[in-house]
Amino acid sequence: MNKNKKWVYISALFIIAIGSTAFYIYKEYNRKNEDTGSLRPDYVVTASTIIKEFETDQESATKKYSDKIILIEGYLKDILKDDRGFYSLMIGDTTSMSSVKCSMDTAHNQEAASLQKGTAAVIKGVCAGFNADELLGSDVILVRCIIDQMKNNPSN
Amino acid sequence: MKKFNLMMIAVLIVSMSFGQKYFTKNGKINFDATSANSPEKVEAVNRTITCVVDTKTGNIQFAALMKGFEFEKALMQEHFNENYVESDKYPKAEFRGMIDGNDALNYSKDGTYIVKVKGKLTIHGETRDIESPGKLIVQNGKISTLADFIITLSDYKISIPGLVGDKVSKTAKISVTCQLELFKG
Numbered sequence: 001m002n003k004n005k006k007w008v009y010i011s012a013l014f015i016i017a018i019g020s021t022a023f024y025i026y027k028e029y030n031r032k033n034e035d036t037g038s039l040r041p042d043y044v045v046t047a048s049t050i051i052k053e054f055e056t057d058q059e060s061a062t063k064k065y066s067d068k069i070i071l072i073e074g075y076l077k078d079i080l081k082d083d084r085g086f087y088s089l090m091i092g093d094t095t096s097m098s099s100v101k102c103s104m105d106t107a108h109n110q111e112a113a114s115l116q117k118g119t120a121a122v123i124k125g126v127c128a129g130f131n132a133d134e135l136l137g138s139d140v141i142l143v144r145c146i147i148d149q150m151k152n153n154p155s156n
Numbered sequence: 157m158k159k160f161n162l163m164m165i166a167v168l169i170v171s172m173s174f175g176q177k178y179f180t181k182n183g184k185i186n187f188d189a190t191s192a193n194s195p196e197k198v199e200a201v202n203r204t205i206t207c208v209v210d211t212k213t214g215n216i217q218f219a220a221l222m223k224g225f226e227f228e229k230a231l232m233q234e235h236f237n238e239n240y241v242e243s244d245k246y247p248k249a250e251f252r253g254m255i256d257g258n259d260a261l262n263y264s265k266d267g268t269y270i271v272k273v274k275g276k277l278t279i280h281g282e283t284r285d286i287e288s289p290g291k292l293i294v295q296n297g298k299i300s301t302l303a304d305f306i307i308t309l310s311d312y313k314i315s316i317p318g319l320v321g322d323k324v325s326k327t328a329k330i331s332v333t334c335q336l337e338l339f340k341g
Contacts, residue, residue: 028231029229029231030229031229031230031231032228032229032230033226033230033233034230062247066223066244067223080181080182082182082184082203082333082335083300083333083335086203088181088182088203088204090181101181101204103203103204103224128204128221128223128224129221129223129224129247129248130221131204131206131219131221131248133206133219135177135179135208135339136179136181136206136208136339139181139206141204141221141223141224143203143204143223143224143226144226
């Protein structure tokens with residue numbers, strides 16, 4: 001009887017272990033990117049500061065910011081909308097060709113519809129790197145962006 | 157006076173050459189490497205593409221940051237960046253090429269033109285010659301470009317582990333969509 005009980009316990013533990021592992025694998029496999037809105041920023045920085053950091057030393061800025069959650073403060077230079085209605089926001093100094101390009105998170109895309117060019121905004125997103133381009137101006141790229149705050153003070 | 161005239165001609169030539177460039181910083185790439193029998197989609201979208209087309213020469217180029225590709229599943233995205241394309245080591249993909257038969261295209265006339273695009277595609281630090289049929293749509297002074305590139309992943313030294321071999325195809329379809337505007341430099 002004791003021997004049987006022992007086997008029952010071992011079998012139960014084995015089933016629990018297998019079940020837990022399978023559940024963990026299933027959950028991990030189907031894991032989605034966390035909503036940026038619920039993530040704490042690793043850095044809070046102005047658009048002009050982060051652009052300057054990348055322009056001055058791309059390698060160290062990439063090490064510092066890549067994959068990190070960034071809260072960007074700056075002026076909305078432009079609001080881009082693609083053929084499917086997805087918004088990207090260009091943040092930065094209007095006198096410079098370079099910007100922080102914030103590609104909106106699909107779940108928060110419509111929040112960008114109410115924005116106006118020339119207003120100040122605070123945007124949170126994940127840094128995907130720096131796209132250096134001599135002709136078009138070099139941009140810091142943020143993806144999965146959300147609007148953290150909208151301000152209505154006019155630019156400059 | 158002669159100097160002034162020469163300067164004016166130079167300014168005109170420079171402005172004309174800039175006037176023939178069209179660009180976007182908001183292009184899109186759809187990436188699809190789903191294996192034929194896989195029930196699961198191996199797809200991603202990147203909405204941070206820069207693209208420049210010179211209508212005079214037919215030169216076309218576009219660039220994408222690898223970390224700009226967004227997958228539905230976070231684990232797939234992590235494997236893509238860390239194991240397959242090694243985004244930290246090779247952060248950018250780039251295409252530099254030409255629109256074949258550009259001289260025959262009339263960019264001042266609205267219409268849809270079927271074209272062939274030829275050039276060099278660099279992914280994962282590997283550069284290969286590639287060509288693809290594409291579509292160029294001219295409408296109200298704006299140009300839209302659409303092109304599908306089929307690449308063999310092993311050509312770009314991207315190796316797929318056997319464990320996911322039934323889900324990830326040996327080839328990938330890269331669909332590039334850009335709505336270009338006149339570059340006013």
